[in-house]
Amino acid sequence: MPRVRVAVAMLLIPLVVLLAFASSRPHLAAQKPRSLSAGAYASDITPRKFPVSVNGHMTDRQVSEVHDPLRARCLVLDDGKTTVAFVIVDSCMIPRDLCDRAKELIQKKTGIPARNVLIAATHTHSAVTLTGAFQSEPVEWYREFVVEQIVHGVERAWQQREPAQVAWGVGEDATQVFNRRWFMKPGTIQPNPFGQVDQVRMNPGYQHPGLIKPAGPTDPQIGFLSVQARDGRPIAFLANYALHYVGGVPGLSADYFGAFAERIQQLLGAEKVHPPFVGIMSNGASGDINNINYAGPAPGKRAPYEQCRLVADSVARKVFAAYQQVAQHHRADVSLAVAEQEIELGVRLPSEADLARAQQILAQARGPVLTTLPEIYARETVLLARYPPTVRLKLQAIRVGSMGIGAIPCEVFCEIGLEIKAKSPLKPTCIIELANGYNGYLPTPQQHEWGGYETWRARSSYLEVRASDKITATLLELLREVSQERPSSEQ
Template identity: 40%
Template sequence: MSQAVQNLQPARIGWASVDDWHNTHNRRWILRRDRIGTDPFGGRTVRANMHPGHRSGNVIGPSGPVDPELSVLAVQTRAGNPLAVMANYSQHYYGSPLLSADYFGAFSRHLAGELGQDPGSPFVAMMSQGTSGDLMWMDYGAPRTGRSFDQYAADVAKNASAAYRRIEWREHVPLGAIERKLTLRYRVPDDERLTWARKRMAALGDKLPRSQQDIYAMEAVILHERQRAELKLQAIRIGDLSIAALPNEVYAITGLKLKARTPFREHFNVALANGAAGYIPPPAQHQLGGYSTWPAR
C-alpha cells in the first residue's frame, strides 16, 4: 500500500474494444434426437451438453450465440506511458495445471510485452471473465487445433493491444456505482428427490462423491438445508462506459442482452464477481437440460 501511494500521479483513462471471433466459441451443443442422455435423477432430459468433441456426429449445432467483444479499460500517465489495463473477454478458461492463473496470468504477461513494458515496471495488467458460462476457446465445429496455452494467451493479448491503441483518452470522467443484495430461493428438491438423495448419501458414508449421482445427491441435501442464498450485484459507471458485476456463471446471450440494454455508449460484464453462485442459464436453456441446468449451489 505504501508503494502504491508513492506511485500516485496524474493520469488519463480510456476504454475501447475489438471483436475477437477466433478465440471464443459456444461449448454447449444440442444433441441429435437419438442421442438424448440421462440426467443423474434418472430422467431422459439431456438434450444439450458441454464439450461434444470436434465435428462430432452426435450433435446438430451450438445451443446459443457467442459474445466476441474483447474490451479494455486502461489508465496511462499524461505523458502516455501505460499504467494499468483491465481487459474483459467472454471465455471460460483455457485449462492449466492445478496451481495456476490459467491463461489470465499469461495474458497479463504478454500484454505487458505488447505495450513495451518490462517485467520490473509498475505496469499492471489483468483479464476479467465475461459472460462465458457456455463459451470456451475450442471451436467444436472445426477440426482440433494444436495451439498451446501460451500461444492462446499471446493471441488474445495481441488483440487486446489493438483495442488499447484505439482508446480515446480522457482527463476527467464522471464516476458512479450502485450495489444491490438479493436474497433468492434455491430450487430445492421435492420429497421424492430428497429421499433419494439422503439414501445415496447414507450409502456413501464418509467417502467422497464418486459419480454425478453422488454429487447431485449431495447438492440436493445441501439445497434443502440452506433454502436461500444472498447474491451481490453491482453496476459501475466510468464516463460513458458501464460495467456489470455478477456472482454467477452467466450465458453469453444474457451478456449480449445486457450490452444491448445499457443506457451508456459502451458496456462489459464481469462474471464470477463477488461470489461463485453457480450457473444462471436463460429459461429456454432449461428445456435442453445438461449439467449447467441441474439444481446445485
C-alpha cells in the same frame, strides 16, 4: 408595502436563489474540470504451504506445484470526488463473505467506500479452493491470506496513485470463443444425474455424430480500459473477454488470464516501468463459453500451458490493435460513478422426494471419494437441502467516463451478457462475472428448460429459474442510474 407582501417576498427570495442555484448545478458540474488519478498493484496470492485443494472439477485435486504465480490484480481510480477499486483475483470463485470482509478492511484502511470496490474471480480452474464446490473445501488459512493480500494490494494501489489519464474501447477476437452447449440428435444424450434426459449437452466431444448446433451464441468483444500516467507511461490495462478458462496446465496457474497480463505488458512496452505495470484480464459472461471447437477435429496434443499462451497472444494482439485506435485520446477529465443493489432470489430447493432419492443413492455409494455423477449430485442435493429458501445477492454498476461495467456474482450465460450490453445506455458496457460473491451458474429460463450440466441442481446451480430476468432488469436500472450522473462533457 403591506406586511403580508413583505413576508411573501421574503419567502420568495430564498426560493428564487435556491432555484437559480439548483438549475446552475449541472452546468457547474459539467464545467468543473475533473482530474483523474490512478494506481495499480499486483498482489501475490500464491500459497506458501502445500498441498492445497484445487477446485473446478467434480473431484478434489491436491496440488503441490506452482506453474505460474497467482495474483490479486488491483486498480484504483479517483476523480477527486469518487474513488473506485477493481480487484481481479486468480481464483475459480470467491464467496460473498470473503469479498465483504476484504471490502470492509479496504474501507477502514483507505477510506474507499466498501460499495465502490469490485472483487471478482478470473475463474482459472488451477487455483486454490476458496469456497466449497463439489468435493473441494477451502481451508481457513488460505482464505485469510487472500483477504490480507487483497487489502494490501488495494492499499498499495491507493498509495501509489498519481495524476492519470484513461482511454477505453472494444476489440474483437472471434477465434477463441465457442459455445460449449450443443443440441444433440435424439438418443445421443445419456440421462442426467437425476435420471432425466436433457435436450442440450455440455462438451459433447469433437465432431460427435449427434451434434446438431450450439445452444447459444458467443461474444467476440474484448472490452478494455487503458490507464496511463500523464506522460503516457502505462499504469494498468483492464480487459474483459467472455471465455470460461483455457486449462491444460499442471500445478497452480493463473491460466490464460495471467498469460494475457504478461503479453499485453510486452505489447504496450510496459516491462520496465515504475511503479510496475499491471495487466488485468477479467471474465465476461462466459458461463456457457469455452475454448474448444467441437465442430472441428480434435487438435494435436499441446505442451502444458501452450494453449493458454496461444489464446493470450491472440486476444492480446486483437485488443492491442483496438487500443492503438484510441491511444491518442487518453483523457484526465473523466468522472466515475457507482451504484449497487441487493436483490433477493429464490433457491431451487430439493423436494422431500428428491432428498429421499439422494440419501438412498449415497447410502449405496462407496466413499470417501464419489466418482459417479448420480452420487456426486446426490451429495449436492443433501447439501443444498440445508440452504435457505431465498438468498440475497449483490449487483453493481460502475461507470468510468462513458464506459459501463456491470458486476454479477454468477457464471453468467453469454446471451445474458449480450442483452445487457445491447440495452445498456453506456457504450461500451462490459460484464464482469463471478464478482462480489458466488451464486452459481446463471442460465436463462429457456436454457433451464433445455437442461444440461449448468442447469443441474447443485451448489453450483441453484438460483430460481427466472433469476436471469430479475438480474438483467436490476442491473440495467443500475447502469441507467450511473449513466444519468454523467456530466454533459462525457455524453
